[in-house]
Structure formats: C-alpha cells, structure tokens
Amino acid sequence: MTLLSQRREVGEFKKRYKWMALVVLGVFSILAVRVIQLQTLDYDHYAAIAQENITKTIPLPATRGIVTDTAGRVIASNRPAYNVFITPQLVSEEDIERVAELMGLDPEEKAVLIQRVADVPRRRRSHQIAMFTEIERDQLAALETHGQELPGVDVVAVPVREYAYGNLGAHTIGYLNEVSAEDIEGHPGQGYRAGDRMGRNGVERAWESYLRGRDGYRRVLVDARGTVRDHTREERAREDRREAVPGRDVTLTVDMELMRTIDRAFRGHPSGAVVVVDVRTGRLRALYSKPSYDLNEMSGRLSVERYTEMRDNPFRPLIDKTLYESFFPGSTFKVITALAALEDGVFDPVTRVDCPGFFEIGNDRKRCTSAHGEVDMRRAIVASCNVYFWTMALEVGLERLNRFGRDLGFGERTGVGINSEASGFLPSREWYTNHFGRFRVGYTLDAAIGQGNTRSTLVQLAMAYAAIANGGTLFVPQLIERVGSPDGQAIEEFEPRVRRRISVGQEHLAYVVDGLYGVVNDPNGTAFDARIEDGVPVAGKTGTAQVQRSRPRAGLDPGRAWFFNRDHAWFAGFAPAGAPEVAIVVLVEHGGGGGRYAAPIAMQILQDYFGNRATAATRSGSSTALARGAR
Amino acid sequence: MATLVRGFRDQFDWALFVAVSAIAVIGVVNLYSATSAAGSGLQGLYIQQIYWLTLGAGVAVLVAAIDYRVYERTGWFAYGIGVVLLILVFLLGNTIRGSTRWINIGSFTLQPSELMKIFLIIALAKYLHNDPKTDGRTLKDLVVPGLILVVPMILILLQPDLGTAMICAFIFGTIMMLTKLKLRSLFTLAAAFVLSAPLTWTYLLRDYQRGRLTAFLNPEADLLDTGWHAHQSLVAIGSGGVFGKGYMQGTQNQYRFLPDQFSDFPFSVWSEEQGLLGALLILGLYFFIILWGLKIASQAKDRFGAVVAVGVSALIFWHTIINIGMVCGLLPVVGVTLPLFSYGGSSVLTIMIGVGLLMNVSIRRFSF
Structure with missing residues (x-):
C-alpha cells in the first residue's frame, strides 16, 4: 500500500466524521436536556415522591x-x-x-x-x-x-x-364499633380513619369527643x-x-350497686324499666332498661344472627325504655291532675265525690277500679279512684291540665343528652280536632288518668315526682358528674342544673304528698300490701296502664299473645317520705296491676338502697343517713 | 528502543487517558455508594471492580503496545475465537435469571458476548480494509459483512441477550454508515427492520421484555411491577436536583428503591447524589471520549484503524445513550451497561480493550 493511497482512503471518510459528530452532539443534547428537565423543572415532583417513598x-x-x-x-x-x-x-x-x-x-x-x-x-x-x-x-x-x-x-x-x-346499664353506657365510610365523611377534620372505633350509643356516643382523645403519630x-x-x-x-x-375519664352520677339491686328486684319479670333520681340535685342514680344486651358482645364482633335475634325479640332489648320510648303513665299521672286542680283553685280537696264504681258521660259508661263510695282528694289518690279524677277533670279542663303538665316537664325533652330522648306527649284540643275530627270531653277524662294519648318517658315522670318531692324544683336530669384527666384530676365538675321552679303552692304539694304517703302506708292504699314494715318510709303512686291491643305480630307465638295484652304496671314515688332523697319510677311491662307488680319492686329497691347506705354509713361512723332513712 | 519510548511518550494520547481514568475513578466511587446499603450484601463489589479495572488497564496497555496491523492480520482468527466462545457458552455456561451468558474460568465468570463486540469490530475492519470499495454499497455488497454480524448475533440472541445483540447490530450499522451505502440499500434495510418488528415482538421477545416495553409506553399503568424500575430511577434522578443529596445520602439508593443500582442504574445513583452538575459532568466525559474517538478515526493512517476507532466509539456511544436514555425514561428498560460506570468484569474488560485499541490507533497515527 502506498502512502498516497492511505491518505486518499482517510480523506474519503472525512465528511462522514462530521455527520457522526453532529449526530453524537444531537443525541447528547437530548440526554442533557432530559436530565436538566428532570432535575430542575420536575424536581419538586420527584423530591416529594422520594420523600414519600421513605416515610411511613x-x-x-x-x-x-x-x-x-x-x-x-x-x-x-x-x-x-x-x-x-x-x-x-x-x-x-x-x-x-x-x-x-x-x-x-x-x-x-x-x-x-x-x-x-x-x-x-x-x-x-x-x-x-x-x-x-x-x-x-x-x-x-x-x-x-x-x-x-x-x-x-x-x-x-x-x-x-x-x-x-x-349488660347492666347497657343502654346508658353505650358501646363502640368500627367507623363506616359515612362516619369518616360526616366528621371531617376529626381524624377518624378506617378501622377506628366510635361510640354508638349512650354515654360512649354522646361523650365521644371527650372519651376519644387524639391519636398521635410517628x-x-x-x-x-x-x-x-x-x-x-x-x-x-x-x-x-x-x-x-x-381521652378524658367520665364519671357518671349512676350508682352501679343500685343498678345491681334493681336487676335483682326485677328477677322474674322479662321486661320493664326503672329510673332513680336524686330529688335534691336531679342526678340520675339509675337508668335501668330490661331486657338488655351485653356491651362486650355489642362492642366486639356481633354476628348478624345475634343482631337479628335481638331486633326481633318482642321484649325489644335494643330499645332504651327509660328515655327512647314513651308510655301511657296511667294513674301515676293523677297527681299532676290533682295539683293542676288545686293550683288553679278549681277544686277543693275536701270536696267529696261519690264513686259508684262507674262514671257516666253521654252514652258512655266508664268503669272505676271498684266502688269507692264517698272519696275526697286524699282518699282518691290513696285508692286511685278514677271517678273522682274524672269528675275533677271536667272542672279542670284539658288546657289547664296540659299547662301544668308542661310546667312539670311533660311533653318536652328533659335534656339528659343521650339516646335521642323521646319528648313524650300531652295531647291538646287542637291535636284531637286534627286527629279525630272533633274534640270529645272523654279525651279530657282519659288524659286526667294518664291514658288516651298522654305519653311520658320514665325519666320525665321521675323528674316530675322529684319536683313534687323536693318542693317544686324541676331539675335537668344529670348523668355526668365530672370529666377528669387520666391522672385523676377533675377537668370539669358538673353542678346540678335547675330547669325551673314549678308554680305550685307548698300547701298543695303537701296535700298531694300526704296522699302519696297514704298510697303506701294506709291500709286501703293501692301499694299497702307492698310496703315493707319498719323499712324506709315510701310515698308514691301506683299505676296500671292499659295497653293497646297488639295485633298478632309476625314471629310472635300466638300462645304468648295474652301476655302482650296485659297492662303495664307502674309505681312512681320517692323516699324517705318525710325528707325525700330519691325519686323512683318502676315500669313492669305487661306486669299487670301496679300495686301488685310494680310497687313491690320499688319497695325492695328502695329498701336495699337505703339499707346498703345505712350499713355503709354505720361502717364509716356516720349515722346521719341512717337517722334520715329511719324517720 | 529509546526513540520508541520517546516517540511513545510524545504520541501518548493524554486526553483519552485522562477522560477514561476520570470515568473509571468516579465509577468506583459511585459504586461504593451504590452498594453500601445495609443488608444488600453487595458491599465488597467495588473492590472487585477495582480488580477488573486494573486487569483491564493491563490488557489495554498490551493491546495498545502491539501494532494494530497485527490485529488486522489475525482478525479472522480473533473472530473465530469469539464465535467458539459463544458456542462454548451453551456447553459450559451457567444460567442466571433465565439467560445463559457466562462461562466460569476459575473463580471468574466471563461473558463472551461482551468480548465478541470487539472481535466483531476487528473482523468488520479487516473486511472493509481489504475491500477498499469507494462507491456506494449495494445490498449484495452487504452480504459478507452481514454474515460477519449475523453469526455471533444469532448465538447471542439464543442465550438470550437482546441488549448485547442489539448493540452488535448498532455497531455494525454505524460502521456501515461510515463507508458508503446506496440510498436504496438503506431504505431496503429500514423496510426490512420495520417489517420484522412484529415478528420480533412475537417470537424474539420474552414476556418480561414485552412487559418492559409496554411499561415504557405506559409508565403509570403498573408502578409496582414492570414500571417500578423505570419509575424509581426517574424519582432518583429528579429528586437529586441541581446539587444532589450528597455522597452516600441518596435515599432512593440507600433505601433500596433502585433495583440493580450497581449494574443498570449507576447513573441514577450518581445523579441523585451529585445532582445536575454531576450528571452533566459524566455526560460531558462520555461525549468527549466519543468525539475524541471519531477524531482518532479521522486521523488514522489506514482504513482498518479508522474502522476500529469508529467501531469502538460506536460501542461506547450506543452503550452510553441506551443506558442513560433508559434510566431517564427516554427508552425502555434494557440491560445495557454504562461503560466503566457499571459493575461487571466482562464489560469493563471489553471497554478497556476498546480503549486500548483507540490508543493504539491514536499513537500510530504518525507511524508507518
């Protein structure tokens, strides 16, 4: 090979090198632009991903x-x-x-x-x-x-x-279960996450924001x-x-020993409710609803079968009977009628009415519990004479009765703050007109004895009786005593709240209270048989509320239908009669007569309650409670 | 002898030497960081790389010292050895991740397909050197060089190693572009390539390769599986910013979000830790070496030297742009290494032999 040819050979590629260099430059420019793009323009985007990658x-x-x-x-x-x-x-x-x-x-x-x-x-x-x-x-x-x-x-x-x-006090306490997607959406900004649990009923629900605390993170x-x-x-x-x-600790006003006592007293009765309230403060000592459910089961994994079973149970275990449901108060409502009459001076308590055992109005003949003969107001309360209250009702009228009833807290929510409380109902003349086309005087008669369309919750009734017992102060029922921090320090103590003073004369109250004392302590009183000799003196009123005939329900054994047609048994009262401390309302659903079925339960509860307290007081060296209780 | 030494000193290509050394040193430094993640079990890898680089440097000196006309004379022999080694792979090779690419030699594993790239360059250079045709080449003129390519390429595809086969084809293409091709031949080749694409997709590509391609075309579709590598690489580079996170501080690397960070993604590691400035430095070094290679080719005394220099430049060029294009999300993920930056004995050895050849041609631009 000659030198010349070699030179020529090299020269033949000269142009190609330039093109190649240009291509290389172009490709590297693309790479450089891409790297610049990634590391400057897109930096924020990728830096965020890199950070998120490594953080958990x-x-x-x-x-x-x-x-x-x-x-x-x-x-x-x-x-x-x-x-x-x-x-x-x-x-x-x-x-x-x-x-x-x-x-x-x-x-x-x-x-x-x-x-x-x-x-x-x-x-x-x-x-x-x-x-x-x-x-x-x-x-x-x-x-x-x-x-x-x-x-x-x-x-x-x-x-x-x-x-x-x-299951004791289950409705009041409430339970937890897992939040749903709707819950999370419905509580924005509160940090609920899937898998969190949330209070579902009672105090657990109403005080969720206090109890829950705030999750932290790392x-x-x-x-x-x-x-x-x-x-x-x-x-x-x-x-x-x-x-x-x-979360904050919450102290209830409820006394779980008393709840146990109530549960014992309720043995043998499948269904009912009890409310006990301190008449001096309005603090609820017991909210008892039977049948109940086990909170541990409810809060854990409740099977669909179990839930269905509870939902279809004719005794309605899922319902809070102290607050969520209202009932005809029956004869326990008569004291409200009596007070309304006395307050407006329309009826003299010594006026006597003859009770032949029935009352005729128009073509209708209404039966009394028995023929009571000549009765005054005290006697009428003691023996629960319907004829007397019917006679009185004609004088008092529905408006006056309702006005006084409302003053005592019926027909509106008490404000206890849990379990979507029912407001109860005091039917007015307008309501009857709208509902039944026209008003009849018979409706007033029904209202006077707590039947017809008058409805009350147990808590309303208990608060009213507490007001009667304490001389006319209607309290807001109190369920929460205090909120404390986990180290035991009180963050907030709740004082009793007075809802209002009832406009009622003390002498009128005294008269009615005396009648209530007679119900339990007079030999002809409706609760006399239930009283406990030498026990704490109790005053109160029995009630036997008629039940709307239930239509045969699906799933209900027709052989048991008779039971569900039995009357509700009531007792509402307070103790000790002379210096009242607590008011009590007992409802035995389908129990029958109030004197026979509800009163003994109330007596036993109060007896145990004051007995326990006396023992406790003696043990602690104080005898004041005992002295008061034994009066 | 004295004149030879003096001549050698004067003619020694310092620019090439410095640029290559810079990449090799930075590569080892970067490899140390890339393999340092606790629990990765890779901590000793950078030492291995130093061994390979040292061995490679020795071989490069040897390759550079022998007059390249010796290679021209023994070209077919070298090519034959390469093909035999590729056949041996099937007889003695060990299989890693479904491909048979390696032969064990003592405690080393050798990847003949890497060395084949060099043998291919030499064989093509020899063929073109002896066939000094100056008119445009027709398809008929491409039959022999085509065969030179196709024999090893088929063997490599059978391993299978698509990346290396592709590089061989690209080197072939580059060298053919250097000599003249008739426009018609070019169009025919292009048409053949387009037509063979569906066949390649169906018969040549494996599932994972198809997955990589679809992941490249639609990266958001499946970040957790196929798209993961590409995505994490982009995150690494992008989050490096202008100044980088600092040496050994790259979270994508240290927290093991980058897969194969030592072999396929060392550029991502470097860019994450050194930022844009570091990335551009590396790009600049490769750019320089490739252009320098073309310059060497343009100054070569004969066609063999020119073709060898262009072939080696093409080798480095294609490796570099495919690897960086891949880690930047411009190309689908293919296992192509970044020269001297990626860990790998055969790869380092191949590039170092290539550099030795460049040096050889460069030194002898004034001799004979």
Missing part, C-alpha cells in the same frame, strides 16, 4: 377515657387485645402454612386464611391486612416465639373496650421493603412525632 406514618392510638360510676367503680375500660396482620407481598405459601400451624387452625380455617390472603387485591398486597382479631393467649405465645421467622406476619396490640358490668423512615430503618441520632432528632392525647 405509624399511628400512636390514644387510649380511650374510662367511664366510672358515682362511687368510682369502673364501668368501661380498656384492655389490650392482639390482632394478627399479614402483608401478602411478604409471605410465601409456606409462611401461611406455618401461621396456620402456630395458631392451631383446623383445615377449614386454614383454607379460609389462604383464600383471604389470595383475595387481597394487587395494589394492597404491600399493606398490612388484618387477618385475625383478638387471638387467644396461646396463639399469641406461639406467634411471638416464632415471629422472627415470619417477616410478613405482625402481631399488633390494640386496646379493646371492656365493660365490667356486661413518621419513620422505611426502605423499599417497608422495613423500618435503624435511625441515627440525627434522624431521631428530626423525627416527626406527635404524642397521643389520652
């Missing part, structure tokens, strides 16, 4: 506040339970086999587990999915011991609400596999952390 927010759940009764007995508290979470992405089939083995699952349960893990959608497979809740102690031990071998399986301690009294750095990194000191200092604020 671990919630620090707040402990829910404790609920205690007035004596400090714990009603609702928290205990740790252990849930098993599985991260599908991190577990192999052998891992799942191992979990099943460690937890002692039978083949069927194992198949369910395998299916559930397989069913987790792809975008959730890197998440921890709850597979078992509240595992047994031995399962926990097995999983903890061998947990290291199973990186995709986590046992997490979660607090579970525990109700020490089971932001930790994790790698691509979700493993939390060992933090350097510097990282720890930077760590974003908010401590959980524990």
Whole structure:
C-alpha cells in the first residue's frame, strides 16, 4: 500500500466524521436536556415522591377515657387485645402454612386464611391486612416465639373496650364499633380513619369527643421493603412525632350497686324499666332498661344472627325504655291532675265525690277500679279512684291540665343528652280536632288518668315526682358528674342544673304528698300490701296502664299473645317520705296491676338502697343517713 | 528502543487517558455508594471492580503496545475465537435469571458476548480494509459483512441477550454508515427492520421484555411491577436536583428503591447524589471520549484503524445513550451497561480493550 493511497482512503471518510459528530452532539443534547428537565423543572415532583417513598406514618392510638360510676367503680375500660396482620407481598405459601400451624387452625380455617390472603387485591398486597382479631393467649405465645421467622406476619396490640358490668346499664353506657365510610365523611377534620372505633350509643356516643382523645403519630423512615430503618441520632432528632392525647375519664352520677339491686328486684319479670333520681340535685342514680344486651358482645364482633335475634325479640332489648320510648303513665299521672286542680283553685280537696264504681258521660259508661263510695282528694289518690279524677277533670279542663303538665316537664325533652330522648306527649284540643275530627270531653277524662294519648318517658315522670318531692324544683336530669384527666384530676365538675321552679303552692304539694304517703302506708292504699314494715318510709303512686291491643305480630307465638295484652304496671314515688332523697319510677311491662307488680319492686329497691347506705354509713361512723332513712 | 519510548511518550494520547481514568475513578466511587446499603450484601463489589479495572488497564496497555496491523492480520482468527466462545457458552455456561451468558474460568465468570463486540469490530475492519470499495454499497455488497454480524448475533440472541445483540447490530450499522451505502440499500434495510418488528415482538421477545416495553409506553399503568424500575430511577434522578443529596445520602439508593443500582442504574445513583452538575459532568466525559474517538478515526493512517476507532466509539456511544436514555425514561428498560460506570468484569474488560485499541490507533497515527 502506498502512502498516497492511505491518505486518499482517510480523506474519503472525512465528511462522514462530521455527520457522526453532529449526530453524537444531537443525541447528547437530548440526554442533557432530559436530565436538566428532570432535575430542575420536575424536581419538586420527584423530591416529594422520594420523600414519600421513605416515610411511613405509624399511628400512636390514644387510649380511650374510662367511664366510672358515682362511687368510682369502673364501668368501661380498656384492655389490650392482639390482632394478627399479614402483608401478602411478604409471605410465601409456606409462611401461611406455618401461621396456620402456630395458631392451631383446623383445615377449614386454614383454607379460609389462604383464600383471604389470595383475595387481597394487587395494589394492597404491600399493606398490612388484618387477618385475625383478638387471638387467644396461646396463639399469641406461639406467634411471638416464632415471629422472627415470619417477616410478613405482625402481631399488633390494640386496646379493646371492656365493660365490667356486661349488660347492666347497657343502654346508658353505650358501646363502640368500627367507623363506616359515612362516619369518616360526616366528621371531617376529626381524624377518624378506617378501622377506628366510635361510640354508638349512650354515654360512649354522646361523650365521644371527650372519651376519644387524639391519636398521635410517628413518621419513620422505611426502605423499599417497608422495613423500618435503624435511625441515627440525627434522624431521631428530626423525627416527626406527635404524642397521643389520652381521652378524658367520665364519671357518671349512676350508682352501679343500685343498678345491681334493681336487676335483682326485677328477677322474674322479662321486661320493664326503672329510673332513680336524686330529688335534691336531679342526678340520675339509675337508668335501668330490661331486657338488655351485653356491651362486650355489642362492642366486639356481633354476628348478624345475634343482631337479628335481638331486633326481633318482642321484649325489644335494643330499645332504651327509660328515655327512647314513651308510655301511657296511667294513674301515676293523677297527681299532676290533682295539683293542676288545686293550683288553679278549681277544686277543693275536701270536696267529696261519690264513686259508684262507674262514671257516666253521654252514652258512655266508664268503669272505676271498684266502688269507692264517698272519696275526697286524699282518699282518691290513696285508692286511685278514677271517678273522682274524672269528675275533677271536667272542672279542670284539658288546657289547664296540659299547662301544668308542661310546667312539670311533660311533653318536652328533659335534656339528659343521650339516646335521642323521646319528648313524650300531652295531647291538646287542637291535636284531637286534627286527629279525630272533633274534640270529645272523654279525651279530657282519659288524659286526667294518664291514658288516651298522654305519653311520658320514665325519666320525665321521675323528674316530675322529684319536683313534687323536693318542693317544686324541676331539675335537668344529670348523668355526668365530672370529666377528669387520666391522672385523676377533675377537668370539669358538673353542678346540678335547675330547669325551673314549678308554680305550685307548698300547701298543695303537701296535700298531694300526704296522699302519696297514704298510697303506701294506709291500709286501703293501692301499694299497702307492698310496703315493707319498719323499712324506709315510701310515698308514691301506683299505676296500671292499659295497653293497646297488639295485633298478632309476625314471629310472635300466638300462645304468648295474652301476655302482650296485659297492662303495664307502674309505681312512681320517692323516699324517705318525710325528707325525700330519691325519686323512683318502676315500669313492669305487661306486669299487670301496679300495686301488685310494680310497687313491690320499688319497695325492695328502695329498701336495699337505703339499707346498703345505712350499713355503709354505720361502717364509716356516720349515722346521719341512717337517722334520715329511719324517720 | 529509546526513540520508541520517546516517540511513545510524545504520541501518548493524554486526553483519552485522562477522560477514561476520570470515568473509571468516579465509577468506583459511585459504586461504593451504590452498594453500601445495609443488608444488600453487595458491599465488597467495588473492590472487585477495582480488580477488573486494573486487569483491564493491563490488557489495554498490551493491546495498545502491539501494532494494530497485527490485529488486522489475525482478525479472522480473533473472530473465530469469539464465535467458539459463544458456542462454548451453551456447553459450559451457567444460567442466571433465565439467560445463559457466562462461562466460569476459575473463580471468574466471563461473558463472551461482551468480548465478541470487539472481535466483531476487528473482523468488520479487516473486511472493509481489504475491500477498499469507494462507491456506494449495494445490498449484495452487504452480504459478507452481514454474515460477519449475523453469526455471533444469532448465538447471542439464543442465550438470550437482546441488549448485547442489539448493540452488535448498532455497531455494525454505524460502521456501515461510515463507508458508503446506496440510498436504496438503506431504505431496503429500514423496510426490512420495520417489517420484522412484529415478528420480533412475537417470537424474539420474552414476556418480561414485552412487559418492559409496554411499561415504557405506559409508565403509570403498573408502578409496582414492570414500571417500578423505570419509575424509581426517574424519582432518583429528579429528586437529586441541581446539587444532589450528597455522597452516600441518596435515599432512593440507600433505601433500596433502585433495583440493580450497581449494574443498570449507576447513573441514577450518581445523579441523585451529585445532582445536575454531576450528571452533566459524566455526560460531558462520555461525549468527549466519543468525539475524541471519531477524531482518532479521522486521523488514522489506514482504513482498518479508522474502522476500529469508529467501531469502538460506536460501542461506547450506543452503550452510553441506551443506558442513560433508559434510566431517564427516554427508552425502555434494557440491560445495557454504562461503560466503566457499571459493575461487571466482562464489560469493563471489553471497554478497556476498546480503549486500548483507540490508543493504539491514536499513537500510530504518525507511524508507518
């Protein structure tokens, strides 16, 4: 090869090199522009993703506040339970086999587990999915011991609400269950997350914002596999952390010992309710509704079957009969009629009315409980003579009766603050006209004895009797005594709240109270047979409220229909009669006669209550309670 | 002898040496960070890389020292050795992740397909050197060089190693562009390529490769599976910003969001930790080496030297732009290494031999 030819050869490519260099320049320019774009224009976007990649927010759940009764007995508290979470992405089939083995699952349960893990959608497979809740102690031990071998399986301690009294006072206390998507939407800004639990009834619901506290969180750095990194000191200092604020403790005015007493006294009766209230403060000492449900079951995993069973139970365990439902108060309402008459001076208490055992109005003949003969107001209350009150009702009229009834708190909510309280009902002349086309005087007669369309809740009735007992002060029923911090310090103490003073003369009250004393203590009183000799003196009124004939209901055994057509038995009163401390209302649903069925229960409750208190007082060296109780 | 040494010193290509050394050193430094993540089990990898670079440097010196006309004479022999090694892969090779690419030599594993790129360049250079045709080449003129390409390429595709086969084809194409092609031949080749694309899709590509392509075309569709690598790489580069997160501070790297950060994604690691300035520095170095390679080619004394220099430049060029294009989300994910920056013995050795060849041609631009 000659030098010349070599030169020529090289020259032949000269142009090509320039083109190639140009192409190289072009391609590298594209790469450079792309890198510049990524690292300047798109920087914020990718920096945010990179940060999010390595941060994981671990919630620090707040402990829910404790609920205690007035004596400090714990009603609702928290205990740790252990849930098993599985991260599908991190577990192999052998891992799942191992979990099943460690937890002692039978083949069927194992198949369910395998299916559930397989069913987790792809975008959730890197998440921890709850597979078992509240595992047994031995399962926990097995999983903890061998947990290291199973990186995709986590046992997490979660607090579970525990109700020490089971079904006692269930309606008042309430329960928790998991929030729904609607709940989360309906409470924006309150930090509810899927899986959180929320108060569903009673105090747990109404005082949710106090009891719940505020969850905290910890932001930790994790790698691509979700493993939390060992933090350097510097990282720890930077760590974003908010401590959980524990919920407030709530002390109720309710006395759970008294609740136990009531439950004992109610044995043998399937259905009913009791309210006990302190007449001096309006503090509710007992709200009892039977039948009830177990809060631990309700708060845990309630099966659909169990719920259906409760919903269809003819005794209506899901209903709070002290507040949510209203009833015809029957003869317990007669004292309101009496007071209305006395207050407006339309009827002289010494006026005597002859009771032949029936009352004729128009073509209608209404029957009395018996032929009482000549009765004055006291006698009429003691023996519960309908004829007397009917006669009086014609004089008093519906307007006056309603006005006084409203003054005593009937027909409007008492404001206790839980369980969508019913307002009760005092039917007016207009209401009757609208409803039945025209007003009849017979409606007034029904209203006077707490029948017809007059309805009251047990709490309303108890507050009214408390007002009668304390000389005319109508309190707002109080259920919450105080709110405290977890270290036991009171944050807020609630004072009794007076709703209003009833415009009623003391002599009129005294007259009626004397009649109520007679109901229990006069030999011809309707509750005389129920009184306890040498016990705490009780004053009160029995009632026997007729029940609207129930149509045959689906699921109700026709052989048992007779029971549901029986009257409701009432007793409303207070004790000790001379210096009243508590008012009580007892309703035995379909119990029959008030004197025979409700009064004995009330007597026993009051006897036990004051007896216990006397014992307690004696033990503590004070005898004032005893002295007062024995008067 | 003395004149030879003096001549060598005067003619030594310092620019090439400095640029290549810079990339190699930065590569090792970056590799140290890329493999330092706790629990990755890769901590010792940068030492291995240093061994390979040292060995590669030795081989490069040897390659540069021998007059390249020796390679021209032994071109077919070298090419033959390459093909035999590729056949041996099927007999002795070990399989990793479904591909058979490696032969064990003692405690080393050798990837013959990497070395084949060099043998291919030499063989093509020899063919063109002996066939000094100056008119445009027709399709008929492409039959022999085409065969030179196709024999090893088929063997490589059978492993299968699509990335390397593709690089071989691109090098071939670049070298053919250097000599003249008739416009008609060019169009025919282009048409053939387009027509073969569906066939490639159906028969040549495996499921995971098809997945990578679809993930590239629609990256948001499945971030957790196929699109994951590409996405995390973009996040790494983008979050580096202008100044970077600092050496060893890249969270995408240190927290193991970057897969294969030592082999396929070292540029992402570097860009995350050193930012735009670092990224442009590396781009600049590669750009310089490639242009320098073209300059060497343009000054070569004969056609063999020119073709070898262009071939080596093309080798570095295609590796670089495919790898960086891939980690920047401009190209689908293919396992193509970044020269001297990626971990890998055969890859380092191949590039170093290539650099040795460049140096060889560069030094001898004034001799004979």
